[in-house]
Amino acid sequence: MTSTPFLQAISISKIYPGAQNSGVKETDVTINRGKITAIIGESGSGKSTLLKLLYGLLSPDTGEVKFRGERIWGPAEKLIPGHDAMKMVTQQTDDLNLYAKVWDNIAIMLPHTDLKAKQEKTEKIMHQLKMTSMADKQVANLSGGERQRVAIARAIIVNPEILLLDEPFNQVDTSFREGLQQDIRQIVKDTGLTVIIVSHDPAEVLSMADELIVLKEGRILEAGEPKTLYQQPKNLYTAKLLTNCTVLTNGEARTIGLKTKSDHVVIYPEWIETTKSWTHKDWEVKQVLFKGCYEDLLLANKGITIRVLNDQFGKYKEGDKINLKLNKWLEY
Numbered sequence: 475m476t477s478t479p480f481l482q483a484i485s486i487s488k489i490y491p492g493a494q495n496s497g498v499k500e501t502d503v504t505i506n507r508g509k510i511t512a513i514i515g516e517s518g519s520g521k522s523t524l525l526k527l528l529y530g531l532l533s534p535d536t537g538e539v540k541f542r543g544e545r546i547w548g549p550a551e552k553l554i555p556g557h558d559a560m561k562m563v564t565q566q567t568d569d570l571n572l573y574a575k576v577w578d579n580i581a582i583m584l585p586h587t588d589l590k591a592k593q594e595k596t597e598k599i600m601h602q603l604k605m606t607s608m609a610d611k612q613v614a615n616l617s618g619g620e621r622q623r624v625a626i627a628r629a630i631i632v633n634p635e636i637l638l639l640d641e642p643f644n645q646v647d648t649s650f651r652e653g654l655q656q657d658i659r660q661i662v663k664d665t666g667l668t669v670i671i672v673s674h675d676p677a678e679v680l681s682m683a684d685e686l687i688v689l690k691e692g693r694i695l696e697a698g699e700p701k702t703l704y705q706q707p708k709n710l711y712t713a714k715l716l717t718n719c720t721v722l723t724n725g726e727a728r729t730i731g732l733k734t735k736s737d738h739v740v741i742y743p744e745w746i747e748t749t750k751s752w753t754h755k756d757w758e759v760k761q762v763l764f765k766g767c768y769e770d771l772l773l774a775n776k777g778i779t780i781r782v783l784n785d786q787f788g789k790y791k792e793g794d795k796i797n798l799k800l801n802k803w804l805e806y
């Protein structure tokens with residue numbers, strides 16, 4: 475017996491009028507319950523369109539979206555599109571009441587019938603998202619990132635089964651961002667919430683998601699677990715999305731001694747060993763970029779530049795002649 479998929483899009487497409495290469499081309503998507511699925515792709519690849527189709531905010535030109543086997547109606551068929559079990563948070567936080575306190579903005583999402591439950595639940599969500607100190611602040615006085623956190627709390631407090639997030643952390647600064655990602659992961663673990671997130675940030679999707687969907691020009695190029703997609707991407711496009719790697723043409727790869735028949739060779743910065751001690755010192759250190767817990771070295775040889783991750787601080791300086799060994803590379 476096959477079980478009904480949790481959320482499923484069947485042959486959905488949406489081409490915006492007058493813009494032939496826009497939107498999403500016929501696509502099937504299955505979203506698993508209690509998992510975080512991240513939709514990634516370059517700008518304009520259709521990420522937001524796909525999210526809106528899954529949510530029911532856009533009506534598909536073809537196909538349908540089903541939640542637990544039940545059709546999600548779009549705006550063409552239903553006054554308030556979507557499904558009650560879903561909540562979406564976007565970069566816009568327009569629906570916040572600027573003149574009310576953070577607490578009230580969150581508590582108002584709950585019914586006014588059981589005040590004790592309302593109080594306890596609001597406290598709990600504010601605690602879970604580490605927002606307790608913001609409770610009495612007026613939303614008008616909050617930063618963009620703080621408002622995004624309020625919007626996320628408002629969405630989660632009503633216990634949706636699916637939370638859809640469209641670049642929800644883009645205004646949250648790095649230190650809070652990681653904390654918020656961990657908090658959401660914890661909520662997913664504790665409650666079985668299903669999250670679908672659109673993000674540009676490779677570090678975010680790799681650490682947060684259980685499943686990645688890679689979109690290119692409105693179509694799914696590949697999908698899978700972050701670790702697999704990172705280590706063995708089937709496409710050059712995916713590798714470039716997930717890491718700041720070096721991409722060499724066949725000619726360039728041959729110039730530095732790689733015997734390959736493929737059009738492209740991809741080298742991740744952590745797959746390269748460097749040393750000053752081997753006899754051939756063909757590579758010149760062009761730049762040393764301090765990145766906090768590591769350095770980025772830009773090395774040049776015969777007009778080819780390679781990016782290398784180095785955790786031996788101060789070992790190399792600009793102008794040094796060194797050698798390198800490639801431990802792994804991918805061919806496309």
Ligand SMILES: Nc1ncnc2c1ncn2[C@@H]1O[C@H](COP(=O)(O)OP(=O)(O)OP(=O)(O)O)[C@@H](O)[C@H]1O
Nearest residue numbers: 490493495496497516517518519520521522523524
């Ligand atoms: N309302 C619209 N009318 C016409 N074209 C649109 C409309 N909305 C989006 N598009 C086009 O459809 C394509 C996909 O847009 P979408 O916003 O889904 O991409 P995205 O991957 O989310 O992009 P970004 O990362 O830049 O937000 C783009 O080429 C975009 O220009």
